[in-house]
Amino acid sequence: xxxxxxxxxxxIKTRGQQVTLSCSPISGHRSVSWYQQTPGQGLQFLFEYFSxxxxxxGNFPGRFSGRQFSNSRSExxxxxxELGDSALYLCASTLNDGASYNEQFFGPGTRLTVL
Amino acid sequence: xxxxxxPSEVTAVEGAIVQINCTYQTSGFYGLSWYQQHDxxxxxxxxxxxxxxxxxxxRFSSFLSRSDSYGYLLLQELQMKDSASYFCVxxxxxxxxxxxxTLTVKP
Numbered sequence: 001x002x003x004x005x006x007x008x009x010x011x012i013k014t015r016g017q018q019v020t021l022s023c024s025p026i027s028g029h030r031s032v033s034w035y036q037q038t039p040g041q042g043l044q045f046l047f048e049y050f051s052x053x054x055x056x057x058g059n060f061p062g063r064f065s066g067r068q069f070s071n072s073r074s075e076x077x078x079x080x081x082e083l084g085d086s087a088l089y090l091c092a093s094t095l096n097d098g099a100s101y102n103e104q105f106f107g108p109g110t111r112l113t114v115l
Numbered sequence: 116x117x118x119x120x121x122p123s124e125v126t127a128v129e130g131a132i133v134q135i136n137c138t139y140q141t142s143g144f145y146g147l148s149w150y151q152q153h154d155x156x157x158x159x160x161x162x163x164x165x166x167x168x169x170x171x172x173x174r175f176s177s178f179l180s181r182s183d184s185y186g187y188l189l190l191q192e193l194q195m196k197d198s199a200s201y202f203c204v205x206x207x208x209x210x211x212x213x214x215x216x217t218l219t220v221k222p
Contacts, residue, residue, distance in 0.1 A: 033210060035210075035212065041214075042212060042213050042214035042215060043152075043158070043202065043212035043213070043214075043215065044212070045209050045210050045211060045212070048209075048210075056208050056209045057209075058209060090157060090158070092158075101145065101146055101148065101163045101165055101206055103148070103160035103163065104150075104158075104160065104210070105160075106157035106158050106159070107157060108156075108157055109157060
């Protein structure tokens with residue numbers, strides 16, 4: 001079974017631009033979560049989508065948004081990019097079959113650099 | 116509110132045993148999971164404690180005490196490849212990974 005894939009792997013943008021990142025979860029997984037990882041802030045939760053609905057949201061400004069499609073693929077968008085948005089953006093998929101806990105499977109991440 | 120505390124760095128030698136502690140404060144707590152992340156890699160799942168007590172998986176063990184809002188990850192027979200960051204993650208809706216603990220294993 002293929003793992004979580006993220007595209008693109010690397011991206012360079014300039015301040016003020018917007019960017020869209022894509023995540024394809026493991027086949028059959030219904031939940032997708034997004035995280036931002038920076039050296040100074042650790043791994044921070046952005047949002048979680050389940051069945052095309054945002055189920056949880058972290059403490060990020062409205063410039064960060066996301067969506068999930070009917071095939072569980074997810075995209076996140078960052079508008080009006082700032083230098084501080086430079087980070088590794090990780091996507092994780094979860095089976096979400098009603099078990100008490102489902103581990104998260106992470107993709108390789110998209111390294112975004114804002115100049 | 117929510118809070119999560121782990122030591123930022125731990126250093127140990129090959130073959131030794133190391134314990135990474137975690138204290139948390141969160142609402143709607145279901146259990147505690149642990150993830151490992153090597154430098155430049157993606158986090159990978161290590162273990163989950165849904166109930167109080169010890170869970171053992173090979174060289175790694177994880178412990179949870181709900182009454183103390185405390186858990187730990189125990190790594191035995193340390194190997195160089197165990198050098199990585201370790202995150203304790205309370206299972207409570209939003210996944211809080213925090214800054215994690217950087218473990219350095221020296222020869």
